[in-house]
Amino acid sequence: MADDRKTFPPQRQEQPGVEAEMTPRPxxxxxxxxxxxRLRGKCALITGGDSGIGRAVAIAFAREGADVAFAYLAEERDALETRDVVESAGVRCFAFRGDVGDESFCSKLVRNSMEAFGKLDxxxxxxxxxxxxxRLEDISSEQWERTFRTNIFAYFYLTKAALPHxxxxxxxxxxxxxxxYxxxxxxxxxxxxxxxxVAFTRSLALSVAQRGILVNAVAPGPVWTPLIPASFPEEKVEKFGADVPLQRAGQPVEIAHSYVxxxxxxxxxxxxxxxxxxGGTIVNG
Incomplete structure (x- = not known):
């Protein structure tokens, strides 16, 4: 049952945020x-699997029978918690620490996952x-590049390494x-x-359609994850998600069903x- 709270206690964390320190826990x-x-016999690789949506997807996939490997940046406590919950479903789980903005790590991540599972579904x-x-002027060139490396370069790096398998x-x-949107x-x-x-997803889907590989995306609205207290001022955290039609933030487990x-x-x-x-935002996309 999802938490229907419309406000959260004010709180602030440093990047990248730790789920174990959030109040309430997602x-x-x-x-x-x-x-x-429904995923028995499948093997999955998830980035950002230590917390937030990634953790929820890892847990859901495990409960559906999939073996799970996941990557995380540095959040050891969250990663260990996720691994324990995933393994409690009776599947194999491997956690790999590293920066997905680094192409060499992405290649190593896929290689390690293949060594662990022998396949990637x-x-x-x-x-x-x-x-x-x-203001735009408040964004440094270094931050701009860093955000792109984590959020979109990594998708290219990982997909390029994974597709041959x-x-x-x-x-x-x-x-x-x-x-x-x-x-x-x-x-x-x-x-x-x-x-x-979004453009990467649509273009890649067309590129690999004849190979029988399906490419889709999920576009969550406001979701209660460590990114929130690690990104926003306390007063923004307090009312996070209350402005959507359902008047509340989503919980990671609610989003995980779309991935399943x-x-x-x-x-x-x-x-x-x-x-x-x-949460009800109409985007026509």
Whole structure:
């Protein structure tokens, strides 16, 4: 059952944010998600799997029977928690620490996943960073490039490394955002990368369609993850998500169902598409 709170206690963290320090803790599916074995025998690689949406997807995939490898930047405590929950579903789990903005790490990540599982059925490009800035002039060139490296370069690096190992029926699922469609004046660099992810998803889907590989994306609205207290001023955190039609932020477990749909047979006739679990914002995209 999703938390229907409309406000959160004011709080602030440093980038990249730690789920274990959030109040309240996000609902990632430990208690909420019940699987049905729809991914039994599959192997998935997820970036940003230590917390937030990535953690919820890792848990959901595991409860559906998939073995899971995930990457994380530096959040050891969150990563260990995620690994323990995933393994409790009776599947294999491997956690790899590194920066997905580095192409050499992305290549190593795919190589390690293949060594662990022997195959790769599902790639979830999800890791992201965002930085609050009230004016474009407040965004440094270094921050702009860094956001692009994490949020879109990494998708290219990982997909390029993974595709040679993916067979017909494999799935690539990219995390974009509602901000790709409606913009965000305070998250200009982040929003721009999320728009790029939409175009990347559509173009890649056409590129690999004849190989039988399906490529889709999920564009969440406001979701209670570590990025929120690590990005916004406390007064913005307090009311985070209250401005959408459902008047609340989403929980990671609610978003994870979209990834499960796209990874299972339910999504077998979808490619180049974007799902919009965003609390009711109409984006016509």
């Amino acid at each position: 609902q990632s599916g430990e208690d909420e998600y019940r699987g049905f074995g 599902i790639l979830v490009n999800n890791a992201a960073e965002q930085h609050y800035a009230e 993916m067979k017909e029926g494999a799935r690539i699922i990219n995390t974009t955002s509602v901000t790709a 409606k913009g965000s004046p305070m998250l200009l660099d982040y929003s721009t990368t999320k728009g790029a992810i 749909f796209l990874a299972t047979e339910g999504g077998s006739y979808m490619t180049g598409q974007v799902l919009h679990p965003n």
